[in-house]
Amino acid sequence: MLCPCCSGLDYSVCCQRWLSGLALPPDPLTLMRSRYVAYVQNNGDWLEQTWHPSSRPPGLAQSVAQSSEQTHWLGLTVLANQLAVDGQSGYVTFFARYADKRRGFIYERSRFVREDARWYYIDGTFLVPGRNDRCPCGSGQKHKKCCGQ
Numbered sequence: 001m002l003c004p005c006c007s008g009l010d011y012s013v014c015c016q017r018w019l020s021g022l023a024l025p026p027d028p029l030t031l032m033r034s035r036y037v038a039y040v041q042n043n044g045d046w047l048e049q050t051w052h053p054s055s056r057p058p059g060l061a062q063s064v065a066q067s068s069e070q071t072h073w074l075g076l077t078v079l080a081n082q083l084a085v086d087g088q089s090g091y092v093t094f095f096a097r098y099a100d101k102r103r104g105f106i107y108e109r110s111r112f113v114r115e116d117a118r119w120y121y122i123d124g125t126f127l128v129p130g131r132n133d134r135c136p137c138g139s140g141q142k143h144k145k146c147c148g149q
Helices: 028-040 044-050 060-068
Strands: 072-083 089-099 103-115 118-126
Touching: 028 044, 028 060, 028 072, 028 089, 028 103, 028 118, 044 060, 044 118
Parallel strands: none
Antiparallel strands: 072 089, 089 103, 103 118
């Protein structure tokens, strides 16, 4: 089975090891991909474990469980991955598509920090594509003719 993170790898050699607790993600990109899979699989526990305590919303796992009943994740496109020179922080820019009552997307630049040899999600800045920009999903179409409809 292909990994839901859209890496093109089999789930057993991709995100499964992180979500099963066999190992810790080695970098922000790997953590971000595993977090996307956690949303796909309704794994609120993994999302809580990987969200830094200083910014973690209360009741996160329960909130994910409630929203997952209505949300179907459609795909992930990673657009950028930056690691700080000191190796203790990083950013990942991604575009994730979903459907609930209607289709939508999350276009975000996520910030990560490393503490005690473990990576955590801190927060993200939502990005807004221009109507005439190429769609961040990678289709090659203008955003207004693709995910921006």
